[in-house]
Amino acid sequence: MIKVLVIDDDFMVAKVHSGFVNSEPGFSVVGVAHSAAQALKSVAELAPDLVLLDIYLPDGNGLDLLQKLRDIHPELDVIVISAAREMDTVRKALRGGIIHYLMKPFSREDLRERLEHYKKTYRGLGDDAEHELDQSDVNRLLGLGTQQRKPLPKGCSAETLGLVEGILRSSDDALSATETAEKLGTSRVSARRYLEYLADEGLVQVNLKYGGVGRPERLYGWSAS
Incomplete structure (x- = not known):
């Protein structure tokens, strides 16, 4: 299980982000901090694997906090989640060694994609320091070759x-x-557009169900790893 610490000064935003993370298989929020001081204490006590870090904190800047957190826990990984859009801020965050930079506001799907990428790459390579990587492993870490x-x-x-x-x-x-439309609470036509999009992306498998008169029914099953 990947342990996550959420750092955000807004109590409601932190609660929403925590809910997003906890809904993803393999992730668990072990703590929430609303200030830089709380964040330092939480990292020391909880030793999380991953931090969701806001930049605007009441007692400091998140990017200045980043190195202090790493001093406490050198193996800590960080995803910045912030409304900050300035080029200098983004550049400084990237140079600080973050995994992703996600701008507010964002959708649940946006965060899910970042968490999935983290799980499959940074956490998916294992912890064996002697393990040798091939070029495809390095490419995945750098986000290359991903469609x-x-x-x-x-x-x-x-x-x-x-x-x-x-x-x-x-x-x-x-x-x-x-059936998808009934669960979604929308029209069949609308549901099918999303289903066909996922099929085109290779995320769902389509099977044909024959029977009765007319065209066979298309059935959609999740197939993404």
Whole structure:
């Protein structure tokens, strides 16, 4: 289980982010800090694997805090989550060795993608210091050779796409567009657009169910690793 510490001065935002993280398999929020002082204490006591770090804190700047956290826990990984958009701020964060920089506001799917990338790359390579890597391992760490998703169809949203993915992930059986629409609370046509998008991206497997009159029914099952 990957232990996560959420650092954000806004109590409600920290609660929402914690809920996002806890909903992802393999992740668990072990603590929340609302100031730099609390963050330093929490890292020392909890030894998290990953920190979600806000830049604007009441008693300091998150990027200045970054190195102090690493002094306490050198193996700490950091994802910056902030409304800061200045080039100098982003540059400083990247030079500080962060994993990702996610700008507020963002969708649940945005955060999920970053967490999945972290789990599959930084945590997926193991802890054996003597283990030799090949070029593909290094490429994954640097984010190279990873296929980016194509833009969503017009009228579709990342938030709804995340809900559709959640429905498919939690279902033991493949679902039709009608069944997905019922769970989603939307029209069959709308649900099918999202399902076909995921199929095109290779994230779901489509099977045809024959029977009755007319075209076979398309069933969608989650197949992403």
